[in-house]
Amino acid sequence: MSVIFKKTKGLTDTPFTYCPGCTHGIIHRLVAEVLEELNIIDRSVLIASVGCSVMSYEFFNCDAVQAAHGRAPAVATGVKRVRPDSIVFTYQGDGDLASIGTGEIVQAAHRGENITVIFVNNAIYGMTGGQMAPTTLPGQVTTTSPYGRDTHLQGEPIRISEMIATIPGAAFVERVTVVDPLTIRKAKTAIKKAFEVQLRNGGFSMVEVLSSCNIGWGLSPVDSLKFIKDKMVPYYPLGNFKDKGVQS
Amino acid sequence: MIKGRVSFNEDTCKGCGLCVSVCPVKILKLDTSRVNAIGYTPAFCFEPEKCIACSSCALICPDVVITVERLES
Numbered sequence: 001m002s003v004i005f006k007k008t009k010g011l012t013d014t015p016f017t018y019c020p021g022c023t024h025g026i027i028h029r030l031v032a033e034v035l036e037e038l039n040i041i042d043r044s045v046l047i048a049s050v051g052c053s054v055m056s057y058e059f060f061n062c063d064a065v066q067a068a069h070g071r072a073p074a075v076a077t078g079v080k081r082v083r084p085d086s087i088v089f090t091y092q093g094d095g096d097l098a099s100i101g102t103g104e105i106v107q108a109a110h111r112g113e114n115i116t117v118i119f120v121n122n123a124i125y126g127m128t129g130g131q132m133a134p135t136t137l138p139g140q141v142t143t144t145s146p147y148g149r150d151t152h153l154q155g156e157p158i159r160i161s162e163m164i165a166t167i168p169g170a171a172f173v174e175r176v177t178v179v180d181p182l183t184i185r186k187a188k189t190a191i192k193k194a195f196e197v198q199l200r201n202g203g204f205s206m207v208e209v210l211s212s213c214n215i216g217w218g219l220s221p222v223d224s225l226k227f228i229k230d231k232m233v234p235y236y237p238l239g240n241f242k243d244k245g246v247q248s
Numbered sequence: 249m250i251k252g253r254v255s256f257n258e259d260t261c262k263g264c265g266l267c268v269s270v271c272p273v274k275i276l277k278l279d280t281s282r283v284n285a286i287g288y289t290p291a292f293c294f295e296p297e298k299c300i301a302c303s304s305c306a307l308i309c310p311d312v313v314i315t316v317e318r319l320e321s
Binding site for chain 1 (some may be wrong): 252253260262263264265266269270286288301302303304306307308309310311312314315316317318319320
């Protein structure tokens, strides 16, 4: 008898504070598993963001800094430059990274900072009560767009991965999702590659994960995974947008 | 045929049902007859002998509730 799946050492025993069925938990676990597999838990520094994942420093079994809203890439820049041997990664949502922190993420990628960014895109501001985010889909109903997002008034949703991939300093940019066991395995592979880029001083790496917010969307956990597959993936295509090949 | 065993750290289960939705042999369900320590109806395996140790439930569980073992035949 052999154990083939158990909780990774990269996570603490603190139970997640996320809503039932929130895929933040899956993404946390994938990142923590990668830290364990690469044997870098002891020298990793998490830069926690603002949003639902604001408490993520409680869950990862590594050092952490809680950054101001959107400023995680700037804090990560400082930590990485002062402690270049540390593995520095940020864990940010779309309200944090794609809205208030767009300047920081673009400039961090532009400078080619040797950090890893985990970008969780759930197309809504989950923590504050389901308001419209820059990533909210056209026609999607939120508490601040009760008739659906009107693209004439509020613009088209922003595709961050495509944008970051055009910046020369970015070494690895991939978009994944976590809707079924297959995509979860692929997501883990992408996250591992992103950390390997940093381990080889390859420059800026980012993995965008399409995630769910079943409470904000008003759907059941199972239906919200279907929403990702049917509605989000067509607008935010999965795949690799940039790979300088430094990790292999 | 590979056999497995799933065990649930029941008091951290939030009853979201994602494991139930991905199980290929349909042996998981939510126990609606009781609530766990945090007030949810926990998932459980009602036909453990049919488990094929695929780990799908553990992979999708957002709260890392599930441990999977492979039984040697």
